[in-house]
Amino acid sequence: MTRNLSGLLAPAAAVLLVAVVVAAVAGAWPPFVAVESGSMAPEVERGDLVVVTSTDRFPWGGLVGAAESGAPTTFGSAGDVIVFDPPDDGQRPILHRIAFPVTDGEDWTDRADPALLDGDCSTIAACPAPHDGYITYGDANGEYDQSAGIAPVVREEWITAKALFSVPNLGWFRIGVDAAIARLGVLPTAVGFGGLAAVTGGFGAVLLGRITARRDRSDHGERGGRNR
Template identity: 65%
Template structure:
């Protein structure tokens, strides 16, 4: 007959295993959390909404420093040349952006001269992000019609705003995170946390019940 303690251990073991895997991956890639759940289709077709992306620190060996799409010998990342990064504009209040580094710009540069003209909404005089106010990056979602700096998504992206860069994506594993974030935005973080904890407890209880019955059946 199984003991209550062993049943509790069986219930929490999967969660502990997932946490340990996340900690190990975080130690390897040098950033936390080491995963990003993709919430939009701006990086299709290589990365779809609901995919889970493993990210690393921008200076983590052996993946090297940041590389833009136009850099010589730029690495292939998620279906294209150059690093795909997670960045957030301080004080903007929006969610982090997951887009590709198109090219690096220097302070005072008219970066539209080097840009793909099909991804611009106007010339330098018509863009608030041009000339570049400081050193940084022009960025772009692979599926978007314009650069972020031309579409008004973000100013020129400073390197210190970049939280990590993508290594690879796992299809559909990010839907749980997307769902939690959407619920938190609609109902609030506390209410969402209560529901998530309740679901986790229910799942653990069901798992412990199933494990207990299987063990009981084997001993009969």
């Protein structure tokens, strides 16, 4: 019974160990973000899993906007892609690209791309900039977040992580877990997914054991035939 329990818990422990190691390297927790919208398509699609790091983590330290000289290429375009969470908007964290930094009181539309603006500074609530921060946008949105009213000028302290790369479709599990937590609560979700993992691990262990036993019998039969 102890061996069976260890076999059931081993996959979960391995997943947890991988997550802890990735978090230690990335300097962010959780070290993964599940994408819930298509605002960063086509490079990052809904359901993708994005690996993130702390914004000051070597060798990826600092934040650089798309309009700045020497901007890194992330997801096929210039500029860092960040995860930020404005404290008062009631939305889930946003994964978007930095356009450029702004300072308190600046009319940032003077150096913005006109194609990503809907109006001028007099018609945009986030202009002039109410504080130091960053102008951001989703690659597929075609407008700055601050022009579209998606987010205010992003303060640096709202930024929780910087994106490194994405893995297609691996985020659906995380999205499913988050949806279950929102509907059922943390404890029922943990029990449900833990039970599912245990059952899956148990079936896998039984199947592997039968395959191994059948192979052993086959090998034994072959050796017996040769001996005769």
